[in-house]
Amino acid sequence: MDSITQAALGAAVAGAIAGKRCNGKVLLAGALLGTLPDLDVVISYGDDVSNMIKHRGFSHSLLTLLPFSLLLSWLINKFKPLPGWTFTRLWMLIATVLITHPLLDYFTSYGTQLTWPIPGYYSLSSIFIIDPLYTLPLLIAIGFSLIKHRQAARLCSIALIVSTAYLGWSLIAKQIIEQRAIESLTALGIPQDKLFITPAPLNTILWRIVVLDGDTYWEGSASLLDNKREVRFIPQQRGHWPLAEIPERLKDFQAFTHGFLRYRVEDNKLIVSDLRLGMPGNLAFQFQFAERNSDHQWVVHTPERIGGITVQTDLNKMIDRLAGNQNIDPLLGNCRLCTSHSP
Numbered sequence: 001m002d003s004i005t006q007a008a009l010g011a012a013v014a015g016a017i018a019g020k021r022c023n024g025k026v027l028l029a030g031a032l033l034g035t036l037p038d039l040d041v042v043i044s045y046g047d048d049v050s051n052m053i054k055h056r057g058f059s060h061s062l063l064t065l066l067p068f069s070l071l072l073s074w075l076i077n078k079f080k081p082l083p084g085w086t087f088t089r090l091w092m093l094i095a096t097v098l099i100t101h102p103l104l105d106y107f108t109s110y111g112t113q114l115t116w117p118i119p120g121y122y123s124l125s126s127i128f129i130i131d132p133l134y135t136l137p138l139l140i141a142i143g144f145s146l147i148k149h150r151q152a153a154r155l156c157s158i159a160l161i162v163s164t165a166y167l168g169w170s171l172i173a174k175q176i177i178e179q180r181a182i183e184s185l186t187a188l189g190i191p192q193d194k195l196f197i198t199p200a201p202l203n204t205i206l207w208r209i210v211v212l213d214g215d216t217y218w219e220g221s222a223s224l225l226d227n228k229r230e231v232r233f234i235p236q237q238r239g240h241w242p243l244a245e246i247p248e249r250l251k252d253f254q255a256f257t258h259g260f261l262r263y264r265v266e267d268n269k270l271i272v273s274d275l276r277l278g279m280p281g282n283l284a285f286q287f288q289f290a291e292r293n294s295d296h297q298w299v300v301h302t303p304e305r306i307g308g309i310t311v312q313t314d315l316n317k318m319i320d321r322l323a324g325n326q327n328i329d330p331l332l333g334n335c336r337l338c339t340s341h342s343p
Contacts, residue, residue, distance in 0.1 A: 001104050002130045008138035009104060009163075010034015010097045013070060015145055015156030017093045021084055022152040027142060029193050037065070046303040048247045049287055053111075053121075053256040060102035061116035069095035107167055109276050111197045111256055125198045125276075126170035127160040132202060138163040170204045172179035177207045184231040185211065190218060190258050196260055196276055206322040208330070209233070210275050215240055217262065219280050219331065225324035234330055236280075238274055242270070242298065243290070249303050268292040271306065280331045285305060 014030025015022045040059040045051050049083045058064050059078075073091035076082065082090065105112045108129050111121035120208040127134065141159030145152035178197055194212035200221070209231065217239035218233040240263055241250065253272065254261060260275040262283075270290040278284040287303040 001108060001134075003038060003128075005130070005135045005138070006034045006101055006104070007031040008034075008135055008136075008142060011142050012138045012159050012163075013097045013100055014093055014158040015142070015152050016160055017089070017096060019153045020150075022145065022156070022316055024146055027145060027152075030097050033034060033094060034101055037098065037101045047302045049250060049253050049303045051061075052285060052305075052308060053252055056102065056105060056110065056112045058113075058116050060105060060112050060114065062099055062102065063118070064115065065098045065102070069098050069181075086320075104167075104221065107170065121182070121258075124171065124174075125196070126174045127167065127204065128199045128201050130202060131166075131199075132203070133204075134163050134166050137166075166204075170199070171205045173224060174199075174207070176224065177209070180222055180229050181209050181211075181220060181231050182218055183229065184220075184233070188233070190233070194259065196258075198276060200279070200318065200322070203322065204319070208279070212238065212260065214238070217275060221321060221328075221330040223322050223324050223326075225322065226326055227324060228326060230278070230326075232326065232329065236262075237264070238275075247289065247300055247303075253303075265292075270298060 008031070010033050011027040011030040014026050014033070018026045037056075037059040040055060040057065043051075043054075045054045048327055069091060069174060073087060073094050076325050077087045077090060100230070102112050102114055105128045105152070106122055107124045109123055109125040110129070111123045114122045115253050127159065137159040141155040145155050148155070174197055178195075181195065181197065185195070190211060191213055196210040198208050198210075200206040200208055205225060206221065206223045209218075209222060211218040211233070215238050217238040219236055220231045220233040222231045239259075242263075251271065253274075257274050257276060262272050262273045262275050264273070268291060269288050270292075272287050272289050273283045274285040275283065286306050288306050290298045290300045293299050314332050317328050321328040321332065
């Protein structure tokens with residue numbers, strides 16, 4: 001999730017655990033601790049792909065954050081003890097603030113290494129990396145807590161309940177969309193074993209659906225406000241890696257994305273894109289892996305990130321699609337090329 005949300009979550013968790021001891025300093029400490037795991041972004045791992053896939057690694061692992069919280073609590077308790085704070089309560093606050101950061105990230109689509117150094121990228125893909133309906137209750141509670149100190153812990157606790165309930169709702173919403181997608185894919189005879197579903201930006205009403213099918217992938221969209229259960233899809237060229245040998249960084253990228261990659265050639269450059277993150281035609285992570293030389297041979301080099309997500313989506317069409325207009329296709333155009341299994 002974004003840094004503002006993680007800071008707000010950290011502050012709210014700290015305020016709730018602090019109880020009567022909650023004050024502005026506690027909220028500030030919680031906010032700082034809540035963003036601490038993301039400081040791994042300053043580490044360079046040698047290339048752009050490694051920087052991407054190793055983010056949310058050791059600093060987001062429950063197996064490192066829990067021991068780190070014990071160490072930090074011991075250091076504070078030994079060298080700068082806080083009046084009225086037992087070691088147990090201090091550790092509970094620090095540990096809970098730290099581990100709720102990766103647990104929240106787990107609900108996004110990116111992939112979090114919760115068990116590092118044991119391999120594995122974990123993702124529920126039920127919430128976008130920025131979602132105001134999750135963040136606002138936390139920010140409102142923190143704002144009032146700075147004014148009403150005696151009620152701060154109660155306000156933070158209520159905000160956490162509301163935001164957590166929203167996470168629960170996101171899982172229910174995703175399940176509803178997944179059932180509709182599977183019904184439509186079955187009717188169309190499209191394989192379902194490589195199915196990825198994620199919310200569109202800033203909401204949990206409109207959802208994006210990606211299905212891998214050999215050198216093709218299918219883009220679909222579905223809104224909880226649709227009148228018809230049918231989900232319509234548009235076929236897109238996925239491409240393939242053209243060389244016999246697969247570079248190690250590409251293998252890492254494939255593992256990170258669970259195979260949801262697109263391969264395309266543009267200006268004699270071989271570009272590999274993560275299909276999960278972003279919107280159709282506006283993907284967040286794209287990397288140049290090779291370039292064709294004057295002899296028309298591919299030369300593999302250190303992957304370099306190109307472009308990046310831009311605010312170029314037609315917001316009016318996206319809002320209309322969210323509102324249930326099923327004539328708008330997943331690419332936010334007229335649904336002329338969409339599949340249909342309606343009579």
